[in-house]
Amino acid sequence: MSLWFSNFFRLHFPTSWPILTYATTWIMLLTMTVAIASISPQVTFVSAISPASLFSQKCTNDGFIRMPLDVPGEILCFPSHLFVKSKIDFIVPPIFAALIVAASTCLVRAVGLFVET
Template identity: 50%
Template structure:
């Protein structure tokens, strides 16, 4: 492949890279925001978690608004999978999106 061929394809490569980056950022925000909200809600400094009557308990929100249960703090902790699961999920969604776009023959330019 010559330098002229590479230069003529540069706008398409930039276009593809831009959309790929946009997909990655969108999926990352969508997959990490619920985890961040949950960790913020159960952190010891949160006003939500301080509403348990007993010391050493953490309040966990339920699916219904304003409903929660208190659990011992030692049972609620971060796992090593908390980072990898959303990251793998994001990668799978981006790959799936790329396959859908390819199958629909949607091309830029």
């Protein structure tokens, strides 16, 4: 993807903008990394609790919810009052996204994938 994007800019823009080309390419790569890292846990959780999933079976007690955990063979039911939205639900995803961007940037710098001028 980045090679195609970089070649596209080289063909359609003057050759005096190589830094802009590389910066745009890396910004797109980092943005896609953040998007995949942020959305994949949510997609996994939603698919685990969808009606087609084995986790969507009802618990025997009323007022309990079956939740997917890392224990595949056991049925774990929790009281439904434990699962309510809180104010921290609005804070955690942006912080997680910022950490992913910072980690991606550190990885790019550590591997040496940058342009020297």
